[in-house]
Amino acid sequence: MNLRKIILKELLERRKQFLTSFIAILLGIIVIVAVKSVSNSSEKAIAIQLDNLGANILVLPQTTTIDNYFAADINAPEMPEGYVERIASSSIKGVDNMSPKLSARMNIGEHSFVLTGILPKNEMASKPIWQTSGFADPDLQAACDPNNIMNTSRGYEDPRLQRKVIDSLGEYDCLAGSDVASKLNLKEGSPLEIKGTELKIASILPQTGTVDDGRIFIHLRTAQKILGKKGVINAIEIMGCCSAISEGLLGNLRNILPDTKITTINHIVQTQVKTNNTMAKFSVIFLIIIILVGGISIGNYMWSNVEERKKEIGSMLAMGASPQNIYYIFIGKALILGVVGGVAGYLLGTLAGMILGPQIAGVKVLPVPLLFVWALIIAVGVSVIASYFPARKASKIDPALILQEI
Numbered sequence: 001m002n003l004r005k006i007i008l009k010e011l012l013e014r015r016k017q018f019l020t021s022f023i024a025i026l027l028g029i030i031v032i033v034a035v036k037s038v039s040n041s042s043e044k045a046i047a048i049q050l051d052n053l054g055a056n057i058l059v060l061p062q063t064t065t066i067d068n069y070f071a072a073d074i075n076a077p078e079m080p081e082g083y084v085e086r087i088a089s090s091s092i093k094g095v096d097n098m099s100p101k102l103s104a105r106m107n108i109g110e111h112s113f114v115l116t117g118i119l120p121k122n123e124m125a126s127k128p129i130w131q132t133s134g135f136a137d138p139d140l141q142a143a144c145d146p147n148n149i150m151n152t153s154r155g156y157e158d159p160r161l162q163r164k165v166i167d168s169l170g171e172y173d174c175l176a177g178s179d180v181a182s183k184l185n186l187k188e189g190s191p192l193e194i195k196g197t198e199l200k201i202a203s204i205l206p207q208t209g210t211v212d213d214g215r216i217f218i219h220l221r222t223a224q225k226i227l228g229k230k231g232v233i234n235a236i237e238i239m240g241c242c243s244a245i246s247e248g249l250l251g252n253l254r255n256i257l258p259d260t261k262i263t264t265i266n267h268i269v270q271t272q273v274k275t276n277n278t279m280a281k282f283s284v285i286f287l288i289i290i291i292l293v294g295g296i297s298i299g300n301y302m303w304s305n306v307e308e309r310k311k312e313i314g315s316m317l318a319m320g321a322s323p324q325n326i327y328y329i330f331i332g333k334a335l336i337l338g339v340v341g342g343v344a345g346y347l348l349g350t351l352a353g354m355i356l357g358p359q360i361a362g363v364k365v366l367p368v369p370l371l372f373v374w375a376l377i378i379a380v381g382v383s384v385i386a387s388y389f390p391a392r393k394a395s396k397i398d399p400a401l402i403l404q405e406i
Contacts, residue, residue: 007332017301018333022341024297025383028290029345029375030352035282037353037365045363059083059236059253060261073103073235074114074211081233083257092252094244099237102223103215108194111183114215115194117223117233120169173202175217192216195226240264290378295386298337302330302390310397317399330391331384338380346375 061077084100102117169175176186181204186192190201199218207213224230240249253262306313313326350367357365 021298021301024294025341025379026345028294030349031286033349033371034352038357041363041365057238057240057264073101076234078232078234094241094249097239100233101235102233116215116217117220119220172199174199175203177213177215178207179213294382298386302387306390306394313397314399323395327391327395334383334387338383342376342379346372
């Protein structure tokens with residue numbers, strides 16, 4: 001007895017019933033794969049966008065008033081620089097990078113600018129947009145990417161945003177924002193005097209459209225000397241992993257620094273968290289639907305098939321087929337149904353995600369190989385489980401009773 005021929009013949013002769021169950025599995029897998037593909041690409045895209053924005057958490061002295069998140073450090077009260085070490089030496093996870101700052105507004109000629117002291121490597125690594133100037137931290141490894149999978153280019157298609165090896169900013173070197181350079185007619189190598197201290201322009205930063213365009217960045221130690229504020233800072237910018245933020249990173253930071261004000265770019269972080277949660281809920285909902293609808297459809301198909309074929313099953317048993325053979329025939333049909341539904345569902349679901357991703361989420365969606373494995377597991381699992389009891393019933397049919405009815 002050739003079971004494969006029997007199974008294929010059975011499927012071809014009862015195509016309508018097979019197609020009904022196949023469509024139920026197919027549609028469920030398509031939706032799950034499409035949603036998960038878009039979700040996966042959306043999470044990566046949002047993470048890159050947040051990374052491009054630089055720091056998303058700001059630590060300030062308790063008395064600071066925050067009217068403008070991106071300018072909150074300007075002329076803010078001071079706090080000890082030791083707070084940076086307190087965070088760095090803690091066991092908190094999700095702090096990808098820190099940048100202590102000391103800022104003050106001052107006049108140079110007829111123009112008013114913001115002088116900002118930074119620790120170079122920390123600052124450059126937290127602002128990928130600055131990589132056109134050749135500054136970056138080669139040791140940066142995001143807490144969101146502990147295996148360092150994306151660290152080669154950090155996912156940036158634009159080579160200007162890729163992190164590169166850098167040199168440290170010299171003690172008397174400075175970086176000029178695009179507005180500063182334009183108004184003071186500065187170029188790389190130009191001298192710049194600030195309160196009697198001679199500085200040299202190491203680089204002109206590209207225009208960012210933010211308050212950084214009107215800043216002059218110098219080494220933190222030099223800024224502390226010029227401003228006469230040794231050992232203090234007035235802000236710590238932190239690039240925090242957004243999943244860690246949603247899991248309580250801000251609360252952990254507040255426990256370490258209770259006398260500070262810690263804030264974040266709430267609407268950006270919350271958008272990511274809500275998007276991820278919505279996608280996850282949709283995936284669960286559609287998984288439940290496929291289990292219920294697909295399982296019921298396949299189970300009904302198999303039960304009906306057993307009832308319709310009782311006489312054939314009895315005849316096969318009477319002619320020498322074992323109950324195990326009958327069981328394998330029905331389970332074999334379920335396996336074929338699951339494999340074909342899983343493969344077709346993955347391919348069509350991926351295609352749907354690639355078409356709908358740019359329209360719905362504004363992201364480019366690429367195939368996710370891992371979803372192929374899950375599509376097969378879900379489709380085959382639902383098919384086999386739904387067919388288990390009908391197959392057992394068919395294998396336990398008494399051929400003597402069936403032959404008496406003929």
